[in-house]
Amino acid sequence: MSLIAIPLLAHFLPLTFVVPMVLVLDLVASIVLSRHMRLQVRWDEIRFLLPTTIIGMLIGAVLLVNLPREPLLTGLGLFVIFFSVRYLFNIHSEKLISRWWALPTGLGGGMIGAMFGTGGPPYVVYLTHRVHDKTEFRGTLSGLFMLDGALRVVTFLTMGLLFQEEMFSSLLMAIPLVGIGLYLGDKVHLGISHRQQLAIIGVLLLISGGSLLWKAWH
Numbered sequence: 001m002s003l004i005a006i007p008l009l010a011h012f013l014p015l016t017f018v019v020p021m022v023l024v025l026d027l028v029a030s031i032v033l034s035r036h037m038r039l040q041v042r043w044d045e046i047r048f049l050l051p052t053t054i055i056g057m058l059i060g061a062v063l064l065v066n067l068p069r070e071p072l073l074t075g076l077g078l079f080v081i082f083f084s085v086r087y088l089f090n091i092h093s094e095k096l097i098s099r100w101w102a103l104p105t106g107l108g109g110g111m112i113g114a115m116f117g118t119g120g121p122p123y124v125v126y127l128t129h130r131v132h133d134k135t136e137f138r139g140t141l142s143g144l145f146m147l148d149g150a151l152r153v154v155t156f157l158t159m160g161l162l163f164q165e166e167m168f169s170s171l172l173m174a175i176p177l178v179g180i181g182l183y184l185g186d187k188v189h190l191g192i193s194h195r196q197q198l199a200i201i202g203v204l205l206l207i208s209g210g211s212l213l214w215k216a217w218h
Contacts, residue, residue: 002026002117004201007080007208011215015072016064019117020161021170025178026117027149030142032182040136041143045127048102049109053148056110061155064115073216076116080209083121087202097129114152120145 002022009018064072085091105126113119123144131137156162 003080003083003120004204004208006117007076007205007212010073010076010212014069015076015116016161017164017167019064019115020156020164021167021174022117023149023152023156024162024171025174027146027153028175029178029182030146030149032179040133040139042131042136042140043143045099045102045130045140046144046147048099049106049123049126049144050147052103052106053110054151056107056112057114057148057152057155058110060111060114061152061159061161063111065159065161067115070216072115073212076118077209077212077216079112079116079118080205080212084202084205084209086121087205088199089202095129097126099130101126101129110148113148114155119148123148 005025006015006018006022009022105122109119109122111119112122124141127137127140127144131140153162
């Protein structure tokens with residue numbers, strides 16, 4: 001959700017407001033979805049990711065608060081466009097890689113997650129190369145996202161980002177919309193192929209990423 005929602009909301013609201021708000025919504029959605037899954041989590045993979053994830057998260061939170069608006073929007077736009085190309089052209093591999101790749105993955109995922117609220121893609125790429133069982137992959141990713149989200153909530157609470165004016169009212173208005181989106185998404189998901197789903201996501205990301213670059217540079 002965050003990879004599409006944050007670039008769109010960043011056109012109207014500052015990232016210092018958008019990122020914490022969508023983080024809470026993402027965490028709620030992850031908890032709701034996990035209740036309907038029988039999760040098989042590879043905790044051994046998550047344990048390797050956590051130390052550098054926490055370090056990256058702290059660095060990213062500091063940059064989110066202190067960097068000027070234009071570099072933040074440019075970085076988010078380029079990041080979104082990069083992953084739009086991956087989705088559009090279905091670029092992926094499942095070749096096994098060393099577990100030591102967890103160190104830069106955690107650092108990058110934590111930092112990008114705290115700065116832009118979209119740290120999921122680096123984790124997805126890494127776990128694609130480490131966990132080949134689809135049930136374990138989905139469970140490990142869900143477990144990681146919930147843990148990562150909880151840690152970011154604590155970080156943003158400590159920095160006061162979740163106590164901004166209108167944050168609570170915005171969350172109250174957005175949560176029902178997230179519920180509707182999850183319901184409709186589940187219905188649409190059943191009617192399209194995996195390749196079509198990736199193409200739709202890729203187009204949405206390309207449009208939102210390109211529009212963010214235009215906004216940052218103009």
